[in-house]
Amino acid sequence: MSIIVFDHYGFSVDTDHLEFGMNTPGGGGNSRTMYLVHGYKEPLLVQIERRGEMGSWTNFDNNFILEPNVGKNLTVSVNVPPNVGYGNYTGELVIIFKKNF
Numbered sequence: 001m002s003i004i005v006f007d008h009y010g011f012s013v014d015t016d017h018l019e020f021g022m023n024t025p026g027g028g029g030n031s032r033t034m035y036l037v038h039g040y041k042e043p044l045l046v047q048i049e050r051r052g053e054m055g056s057w058t059n060f061d062n063n064f065i066l067e068p069n070v071g072k073n074l075t076v077s078v079n080v081p082p083n084v085g086y087g088n089y090t091g092e093l094v095i096i097f098k099k100n101f
Contacts, residue, residue, distance in 0.1 A: 002090045003030065003054060005080055018076060018093070026082030037071035038097060045101040052091030057081065066097070 001018035004010070010022030011030075020030040038044055043065050050058055060076045076093065 001052075001054065001058075001076070001093060002088065003057075003078055003080065004088050005084050006086050020078045023078070023080050025080055025084045025086075028079035029077070031075050031077040033073050033075045035071050036066060036074055036095070038066060038068065040068055040099065042099065043067050045098040047096045047098065049094040049096065050091065051094060052089075054078065054089040054091040055093075057089075058091070058093070060093075 001020065003020040004022040005025055006022050007024060008022065009024065009027065012019040012021040018032050018034070020032060023030050036046065046064050046066050048060065048062050050056060057078050057080060058076055059079065060074060064072070066072055
């Protein structure tokens with residue numbers, strides 16, 4: 001995932017990764033939605049880990065049960081801290097599916 005921090009707002013329509021466009025220091029409200037679904041026979045626990053320099057700026061549902069063949073829209077929002085300098089920032093979300101939880 002990535003975001004550009006600058007003096008104005010911008011958006012991205014890319015669909016191949018979580019690109020949050022452009023925001024200002026202290027700005028918020030950028031969000032992207034992904035669709036999660038699995039085909040195992042039993043429910044799975046979904047846990048998401050944040051990594052990288054913008055990982056702590058993200059907000060989303062975490063530690064939830066995903067039933068077989070029932071999809072869930074997961075919205076990831078980014079709030080840029082006010083003390084962040086202009087630049088390109090990146091991070092990763094690692095999505096873990098656990099059986100027998």
